[in-house]
Amino acid sequence: MRLSRFFLPVLKETPSEAQIVSHRLMLRAGLIRQEAAGIYAWLPLGFRVLKKIEQIVREEMNRAGAIELLMPTLQLADLWRESGRYDAYGPEMLRILDRHERELLYGPTNEEMITEIFRSSVRSYKDLPKNLYHIQWKFRDEQRPRFGVMRGREFLMKDAYSFDVDEAGARHSYNQMFVAYLRTFGRMGLKAIPMRAETGPIGGDLSHEFIVLAETGESGVFCDRRVLDLPIPGEDVDYDGDLSPVIEQWTNLYAATEDVHEPARYERETRPEDRLQTRGIEVGQVFYFGDKYSKPMKALITGPDGVERPAQMGSYGVGVSRLLGAIIEASHDDKGIVWPDAVAPFGVGIVNLRPGDGAVDAACAQAYAALSKAGLDPLLDDTDERVGAKFAVMDLIGLPWQLIIGPKGLADGVVELKRRSSGDKQSLPLAEALKVLGA
RNA sequence: CGGGGCGUAGCGCAGCCUGGUAGCGCAUCUGCUUUGGGAGCAGAGGGUCGCAGGUUCGAAUCCUGCCGCCCCGACCA
Structure with a gap:
């Protein structure tokens, strides 16, 4: 993409409504608009990042x-x-009347609907287990929205629902999602720690919240710092096998x-030197709640043995839109965002x-073609801005690499390659820079 | 939902107390100069002062009501 053709409304000044760093940076870098x-x-x-995050979530859900x-x-x-929740849910639920005055609601979650879909066609234990998910916009009419997309009213969420014939099966489904979440957040460059959690209004008796550690996070957390170094299961993890050793490893340490x-x-349970008290952002939660919905809604x-029983269910949420805020909270500096490679917009x-200098234009075109061909999705700043402004914007939007091409460097046969995360710069011939980038 | 604050140009703000031609910085447009870390000079455009009502010769300014947004707390994926 050429920047001159792109739509990137960056702000030099910080809008006054934004309080926390991720919100400020999302507005300034032109990711969102309220x-x-x-x-x-x-x-x-912002849409590009949202789609990248969504795709990682999708791939790991499918893998599981x-x-x-x-x-x-x-x-x-x-x-x-x-399910009895229409009256129980309260004013957080956005209620709507259609032209026939039928009562509708903008879904804050989908347990009821998935249970209805499931029960309409599944009757036999032979059809289980099943885990169905979607990635869809939700609405919760928060009394006090804040922190940008971290606590919006409208938000994009992945929610999965597992159906099993008995509790042992349901716990295996729970473990599958637990492992899938470790992988999902790990791929995004996050340290997301599963922590014991209250089950909240959805109910049930087994639940973990996945918390990204960030000093600006909204909730306080206590954990054994050794949990930060635990290994994340590889792509080859056997989701059909016994996952309980992984779960035990991740839940034995206090968090x-x-x-x-x-x-x-x-x-x-912790040694004094391992105690870590900090703050964090919840990016996912896993629940096992048995027959809370299947029983009243008769999903049997x-x-x-020929006996009908309610399906054993669990639900598993990932806050897809919230993750942008969480990633930025965990990865930024005073110049702007520092995107992890896996979710970077470019x-x-x-x-x-x-621009206009023949040699520089030609070198940029060559780099652009090579990087595009290699699937690295380059963003070419071909605007007439001053260099200072170009660098400031590039740092602000946080692309993992900057390939800086100018007349002075080219006269010496080199370009400059800068790694956003470390700030490290090296001057080297274009061909070598492209090689470093994998093109 | 309790408490507090703010709505004036795209963004950030002053003006309001004490009523009298709507301002500043950034951004935008034009010209010239400049060009390896958010340039300089000169000029220009851009506003139903959140909305409605009231007081007044006259309202951004005073009064009333409404709407929107933000902050602290409670709550919360």
């Missing part, structure tokens, strides 16, 4: 055996009356949010320091 309290338009740069579908944003109130923190146990499975920014 349309109403807690409701954002995704501008092209979950099946993607897509449910609507609007749901009938009657469906929620079956809890302040809501469920037990000081006495913390003191007992006939077992091998792989490399090519900075043409002198």
Whole structure:
């Protein structure tokens, strides 16, 4: 993409409404634009990151055996009356009347709908287990939206729902998602720690929150710092095999949010030098909740013994849009965002320091073609801005690499390659720079 | 939902107390100069001062109501 053709409305000054660093940077770098309290338009740069994150989530869900579908944003109130949640949910749920005065709601979650879909066609234990997920916009009418996309009212969420014939099966499904989450967040360059969690209004008896450690996070956390060094399962992890050793490894070390923190146990189970008290951002949560929905909604499975029982269910959420904020909170400096390679909106920014200079233009074109061909998705700054402005914008939007090409360097036969995360710069011939980048 | 604050040009703000021709910086446009880390000079365009009502000869400014947004707390994927 050429910057001169792209839509990148960056802001030099910080809008006054933004309080935390990720919100400020998302506005300044032209990722989002606020349309109403807690409701954002995704501008092209932010949209690219959102899609990258979404795709990583999708790939890891598929790898773990979950099946993607897509449910609507609007749901009938009657469906929620079956589970009793229509009245229980409160003003956070956005309720809507259509022209026939039928009661609808903009879904804050989809347990009822997936249970209804499931029960309409599945009757036998032979059809289980099943894990169905979708990535869809949700709405929760937060009393007080804040922190940009970290606590918006409208948000993009991946939610998966598992159906098993018995508790042992359901726990295996839970473990599959647990492992898939370790991989998902790891691929995004995040240290997301599974922590014991309260089950909240969704209910159930087994739950973990996945927390990204960030000093600007919204909740306090206590953990054994050795949890930061635990290995993330590889691509070859056998999701059909016994995953409990992985789960045990990750849950044996103390890790809890302040809501469920037990000081006495913390003191007992951790060495003083390993105690880490910091803050974090919740980016995912896994629940096992048994027959909470399948029983009242009569999602019944006939077992091998011929007896009908409610399906054993779990649900597994990832805050896709929130992840942008979380990643930025965890990865930025005073100049701007520092995108991890896997989610960067472009792989490399090519900075043409002198558009109109034949040699510089030609070198940029050569780099652009080679990097494009290698799938590195370059962004070429071919604008007439001054170099200072170009560098400032490039640092602000946080592309992992900057390939800086100007007349002075070219006269010496070199270009400059800069790694955004470290700030390291090296001067080298273009061909070698391209080789470093993998083109 | 309790408490506080703010709505004036695309963004950041002053003006309001004490009513009288709507301003500043950045951004935008034009010209000239400049050009390896957010340039300089000169000129230009851009506003129903959140909305509605009231007081007044006259309202951005005073009064009333409404709407929107932000912050602290409670709450929360």
